[in-house]
Structures are given as structure tokens and as C-alpha cells.
Amino acid sequence: MSLHHHGVPREIRGARRSHLSRRAVLAACGAALLAGCGAGEADSTSPEVEALSSPTPSPDVPPTQVPVQRAGLPTAQAVIRPVRLRIPAMSLDAKVDAVGIDARTGDFAVPPSVDRVGWYRHGPGLEARAGSIVIAGHVDSAAQGRGAFFTLRTLAKGDRLTLTDGAGRGYGFQVVGVEQFRKTRIPLERYFARDGAPRITLITCGGPFDESTRHYRDNIVVTATA
Amino acid sequence: MRSSTIVRVLAAGAATAAVTATAGLATATPAYAATSKVSVVHGIPATPVDVYVNGKVTLKNFQPGDVAGPLDLAEGKYDIDLTKPGEAIDKAILSVDGAAVPGGANISIVAHLDAAGTPKITPFVNDVSKVGAGKARLVVRHTAAAPAVDVRAGGTPVFKNLTNPDEAKADLGAGTVSADVVLAGTTTVAIPATDLNLAEGTATIVYATGSAEGKTLGVVAQVITGLHSAPGGVPSGDGGLADDSGVSTWWLVAGAAALLLALGGGIRLATRRTGR
Numbered sequence: 001m002s003l004h005h006h007g008v009p010r011e012i013r014g015a016r017r018s019h020l021s022r023r024a025v026l027a028a029c030g031a032a033l034l035a036g037c038g039a040g041e042a043d044s045t046s047p048e049v050e051a052l053s054s055p056t057p058s059p060d061v062p063p064t065q066v067p068v069q070r071a072g073l074p075t076a077q078a079v080i081r082p083v084r085l086r087i088p089a090m091s092l093d094a095k096v097d098a099v100g101i102d103a104r105t106g107d108f109a110v111p112p113s114v115d116r117v118g119w120y121r122h123g124p125g126l127e128a129r130a131g132s133i134v135i136a137g138h139v140d141s142a143a144q145g146r147g148a149f150f151t152l153r154t155l156a157k158g159d160r161l162t163l164t165d166g167a168g169r170g171y172g173f174q175v176v177g178v179e180q181f182r183k184t185r186i187p188l189e190r191y192f193a194r195d196g197a198p199r200i201t202l203i204t205c206g207g208p209f210d211e212s213t214r215h216y217r218d219n220i221v222v223t224a225t226a
Numbered sequence: 227m228r229s230s231t232i233v234r235v236l237a238a239g240a241a242t243a244a245v246t247a248t249a250g251l252a253t254a255t256p257a258y259a260a261t262s263k264v265s266v267v268h269g270i271p272a273t274p275v276d277v278y279v280n281g282k283v284t285l286k287n288f289q290p291g292d293v294a295g296p297l298d299l300a301e302g303k304y305d306i307d308l309t310k311p312g313e314a315i316d317k318a319i320l321s322v323d324g325a326a327v328p329g330g331a332n333i334s335i336v337a338h339l340d341a342a343g344t345p346k347i348t349p350f351v352n353d354v355s356k357v358g359a360g361k362a363r364l365v366v367r368h369t370a371a372a373p374a375v376d377v378r379a380g381g382t383p384v385f386k387n388l389t390n391p392d393e394a395k396a397d398l399g400a401g402t403v404s405a406d407v408v409l410a411g412t413t414t415v416a417i418p419a420t421d422l423n424l425a426e427g428t429a430t431i432v433y434a435t436g437s438a439e440g441k442t443l444g445v446v447a448q449v450i451t452g453l454h455s456a457p458g459g460v461p462s463g464d465g466g467l468a469d470d471s472g473v474s475t476w477w478l479v480a481g482a483a484a485l486l487l488a489l490g491g492g493i494r495l496a497t498r499r500t501g502r
Contacts, residue, residue, distance in 0.1 A: 066285055071267065071293040071446040074430060076402070076423045100426075101360030103399075106458040122360060122400065122426035122454065140465030150468060188456035192359075194427070205463035207470055214464040 043185055046177035049223040053132070055195035079125035082163040082171075085117055085135060089159040094148040096135065096163070108203075114138040114147035123192060126163060126171050131194035133163075136203040142214065149204035153178065153220045161200070161224055173200045173224035180206060186219050200224040260329030265295035269338035269369050269435035270345050271442040278307040278315050287311045291435075293448045301329035306347060308337060322347045334448060336433065338369035341390040343437050348391045352429065354450055357397050359457045362424035364403075364432070365395040371437035374410035379403045386410065400426035407434060407443075417443050427454025 082096045099118035102109040111118045117137030124131040138147030159175040176199075181187075191201045200223070207218030266277060268290050277285035277294070285294050304325050307318040320337065325347070327333060332352040340346050350367060357363050366377050368390045377385040377394065380403060385394035387410045401424060407417035417434060424430050429450040436442035 066266075066294045066297055068285065068288065068292050068294040071291055071448055073420055073432070073445065073447045074423050074425065074428075074449050077425070100400075101457055103360070105461075106359060108457040108460040108462075110460065110462045120457075136460050136462055139463035140467040141463065142465045145465065146467060147463065147465075149462070153468075153470075183459055188459070192454070192456035194452070194454065203460045203462065205461070206468060209463075209466035209469035211466065214466070215461070216463050216466075216468070219460055219462075 043179075043181045043218075045179050045181070046223070049177035049179060049221075050190070052176075052199050052223065052225065053190045053193050053196040055130075055193075078127065079121075080127040080165050081121065081125050082119050082133075082135070083166050084164040085161065086164070087155070087159070087161045089155060090151045092148060092151075094137065108134075108136050110136050110138060114141045114144045117148050120192070124194060124198070126165055128198045130196060130198055132191055132196070132199055132201045134192060134201045134203065135163075139204045139206060139216065139220075147204070149202065149220075152202060152204045152222055153180070153206050155222050161202075163200070171226070173226055175222055175224045177221075177223045179221045179223070180218050181221065182207070182218055183216075186221070191221060197225065261298045261300050262327050262329060262331045262333055263296035264299045264327060265293055265297075265334045265448060267293050267334050267336040267338075267433060267446060267448060269336055269433050269446050271339075271436045271440065271444075273319075273345075274311055275308040275319070275337070276311050276313070278305075278309065278318070280305050281307075281315060291444070291446050293446065296332070299327050302327060306335065308347075320345050320347060325349060332450065334431065336367070336369055336391075338391070338433070338435055339371040339437055341371060341373070343371035343439065346391075350393060352431065352450060353395060354429065354453060356455045357427060357429075357453050359455045360400060360426060361397045362400040362426055363395060363397050363429040363453065364422070364424055365393055365429060367391070367393040367431065367433045370434040370443055371439065372416060372434070372443060373438070375407050375416055375434065376410050376412075377405060377407055379405050383408075398424060400424055405432075417445060420445070425449070425451075427451065429453055 081098050084093070085096050086093050095116045096119050097111045097116050098121040099109045099111060100121055101107070108120065109118065117135050120134040124133050126133065137149035139149050139152065140147045155175050155178055157175055157177065161173050163171045191203065202222040204220050205216035205218065206220035207216055209216050266285065268288050271290050274287050274289050276283055277288050288294060304327055306322045306325055307315050308320040309315060309318050325335070332354045334350045334352055336348050336350060338346065338348065348369065353363065353365070366385055366388065368375060368388045370390060372390070374387050374389045376383040377388065384396065388394050403422050403424060404419050405422050406415055406419035408415050416438065422430065422432070431448040433446040434443065435446050436444050
């Protein structure tokens with residue numbers, strides 16, 4: 001009952017927002033009808049999210065205390081990898097694969113199966129005290145239909161998500177920003193930073209779809225903090 | 227009571243002023259006086275030392291196999307002296323006068339043996355350019371009293387004919403590689419295979435140290451972090467099912483325009499009719 005009650009205003013909020021953005025697009029298109037449509041929409045960024053990526057200043061070490069370390073060969077750092085992502089507001093419960101870079105393209109290797117999402121194993125894991133833990137998933141695919149992150153763009157500030165590690169321990173986070181960028185302008189360094197506040201970054205595709213190239217124009221970025 | 231409050235306020239004011247003054251000093255440091263990150267690497271076997279920089283002791287009882295730093299040093303010339311622990315600087319066992327530290331660089335100053343086994347100091351400039359996403363940089367420096375060597379990864383020579391005090395480097399896929407060192411052009415192992423964990427976005431600098439003759443060959447490693455890059459992009463959809471606005475809005479606008487045209491035509495038609 002309370003779940004249902006909670007669900008209703010969310011739906012309305014989502015609907016109103018998409019209606020608003022559609023109206024904005026319509027207005028822009030109306031103004032630029034002769035110039036042609038589709039070029040007007042600006043990236044939507046969040047200053048709060050931007051603030052999270054500023055690195056914390058390192059403490060000044062007095063010159064007499066030079067850090068000295070035993071220079072043995074480096075060993076692998078213990079990283080806690082997420083294995084499951086739950087986002088109740090999207091009715092999402094997805095497996096998380098550890099992924100890296102597509103060697104052919106240099107792009108993020110999003111898991112081919114669209115019902116799974118990929119955690120960037122080169123960045124921080126759940127143990128992170130700084131930096132961005134990145135998880136990307138498909139919005140959809142031509143072959144498999146809707147992806148795990150199909151409704152990612154409908155998330156709103158305050159929505160909750162839970163990542164679970166291999167030992168079954170849950171880590172809770174809350175959405176602090178939903179942003180949209182053209183892929184040509186997205187500041188990826190900020191979202192793949194290993195400094196700044198510890199945070200979760202969820203990424204998928206969005207915006208207008210180009211039928212000829214089979215690509216979405218934009219990326220949707222959701223940022224959450226503990 | 228009142229006076230104590232005033233004192234406190236004054237004290238707080240003074241503290242603020244002091245902080246401001248310090249901040250002022252910090253910002254007053256000219257931007258063009260670029261500092262360099264300087265690390266000190268000890269690769270001389272069985273010889274702990276004190277390190278003096280410009281006559282001032284900077285590291286005490288610095289042990290073989292240790293890496294100190296990085297220190298922020300302003301661009302300029304530096305005198306470096308190594309003494310036995312606790313001994314005076316005039317009894318230095320190794321001295322370099324006027325070692326040049328360029329501005330804005332990342333440098334490793336390495337105390338090591340030359341090919342003939344004599345202690346020396348060699349500065350290396352570290353390549354701290356970004357590595358591609360998913361990559362790690364491996365740098366190998368020959369700082370041992372040993373002849374030319376090949377470095378093998380997984381049994382295959384990757385760096386060939388490396389001599390003291392030269393370096394070789396490559397950006398590789400991040401992960402673990404099994405590496406060993408053999409005499410150049412041979413399969414005679416000088417330093418047995420070890421697993422090297424090359425973390426993504428780092429430079430791992432491996433120094434071959436010690437002496438072949440003294441049977442003290444070994445490795446010292448230094449890791450520089452923060453060289454990672456972001457992936458080229460995040461392609462995560464090719465279905466078009468989530469297409470927002472683009473096409474549908476275009477049709478809405480086109481439809482509205484068509485409607486307006488039709489209406490305009492209708493009105494014109496109507497006007498014409500009434501006109502007649």
C-alpha cells in the first residue's frame with residue numbers, strides 16, 4: 001500500500017518533467033523552425049555533481065618528513081567489486097559484470113547482454129574513499145530490446161540505489177544529480193576520476209537517436225553518494 | 227568577563243590575520259617558479275646512508291631498496307651528499323654538486339652502482355604523461371653492476387640490450403606479467419622471473435640493482451599513480467527505443483506547420499469566397 005502510494009507521485013514527477021522538456025524543445029524548435037530542429041537542446045549539467053569531482057587538497061608534508069617506502073614490487077590492491085545493482089524506482093535488479101576497455105575501440109566495454117550492467121574495474125570499487133565508481137549499462141539494443149538502464153533518465157534526486165558485494169553486503173546510495181550531455185561534449189575525465197568525493201556514476205545513452213548511424217546523440221549520467 | 231571576550235575576539239582576529247598572511251605568502255610564490263616532484267631511490271646494496279640536500283640532512287638512515295619522496299623541489303641546482311648514517315657531510319661517500327632539477331618535471335635521483343661496480347648518482351626524468359584507458363606503463367632501468375641485459379615478459383624479450391644507466395619503457399595492457407632479466411642475447415637468467423602487477427593508470431619503474439659479481443642483483447620498484455585516462459566513450463544503446471524528442475518532436479512541429487498552412491489556405495480561400 002505504502003509502496004503504491006510512493007510510486008504514484010514518482011510517476012507524476014517523471015511525467016511532468018518529460019512534458020516540460022518536450023515543451024522546451026517545442027519552443028526551441030518553433031523559434032528555430034527555419035534554421036532546422038534538433039540543434040538547440042543544451043547539455044543539462046549539475047553544479048552539485050561537478051563539485052563532487054574537485055580533489056581534496058593533500059596535507060602539506062613538512063620538508064623534514066620525507067615519506068619513505070620499502071620499494072618491493074607492487075602487489076594487486078584489494079578491490080571490493082559490486083556484483084548486483086538494485087534501483088527500486090526503476091524496478092531494477094541487475095547483475096554487475098567487472099568490465100574494462102574494448103581494445104578495438106578504446107571505449108568502455110559495456111556488457112553485451114543488455115540485462116547486465118558493467119562496473120569499470122580499472123576505477124575504484126566499493127572500498128573507495130575517493131573517486132568515482134562507474135557503472136554503465138545499455139539503454140537498449142537493436143537485437144535485444146530494452147536494456148537494464150532503459151529508464152535511467154527518469155531517476156530523480158533522492159532516489160535510492162543499492163550495490164551488493166560478493167559477500168552479500170549492501171552499500172546504499174542516493175541520487176544527487178541527473179545530467180545529460182552530447183557524447184562529443186561529455187567531460188568523461190570527471191566521471192572516471194579517481195579523486196574527489198566517493199560517488200557512484202551510472203551512465204547510459206539517451207537523447208535523440210540517429211537511425212542512419214544507429215547511435216544516440218547523448219549520454220545520461222546519474223550521480224549518487226552514500 | 228567582557229575583557230576576556232575582547233581578548234578572545236582579538237586573538238581570533240590575529241589568528242585570521244595570520245592565516246591570511248600565510249595564504250598571501252603561498253599565493254605570492256611566483257607561478258613561473260615551477261617545482262618538480264623528486265624521488266630518491268637507493269640501489270646500492272648493503273650501504274645505508276644519510277642524504278644531504280644543499281648541506282641539510284633530508285633523509286636519515288636511508289636503506290638500500292627504499293624509495294623516498296616525492297619531494298617538491300623548486301627548479302634549480304642542488305648539491306647532494308650521501309654519508310654513512312650519523313657521519314658528517316665532509317666525510318661523504320658520494321657527492322654530486324649542482325645537480326640540475328628542471329621545472330615542472332618528475333625526477334628520480336638514483337644512488338646505484340655503475341657497470342663496473344662504483345657507486346654513483348644518476349637522475350632520471352620520469353615519463354608521467356597519461357596512459358591510455360586500460361593501460362599501464364612499464365619502465366625498466368639498468369642501474370646494476372652487470373653487462374647488457376634483455377628483459378623478458380612471459381619468456382619473450384620486450385626490452386633488448388639494455389645497458390647501465392639506460393632505461394626502456396612501454397605502455398602495456400594493465401594486469402600481471404611474469405618478467406625476468408637475462409644476459410643480452412642469451413637465455414642466461416640474471417634476475418629470476420617475478421610477477422609484476424601493472425596497475426591501470428600507473429607507471430611502474432623497475433630498477434635492476436646490485437652487482438652480478440657480488441651476487442647481489444635484485445630489483446627496486448617505484449610506482450607513480452594518477453596517469454589514467456577516461457575511456458573514449460560509453461556506447462550503450464543502438465536500438466532507438468529510448469529516442470527522446472528528436473524524430474517525434476520533429477513530426478509534431480512539422481504536423482503543426484502543415485496544419486497552420488492548411489488553416490492559412492482555408493482562411494485565404496474563405497476570404498476569397500466572401501470577396502466574391
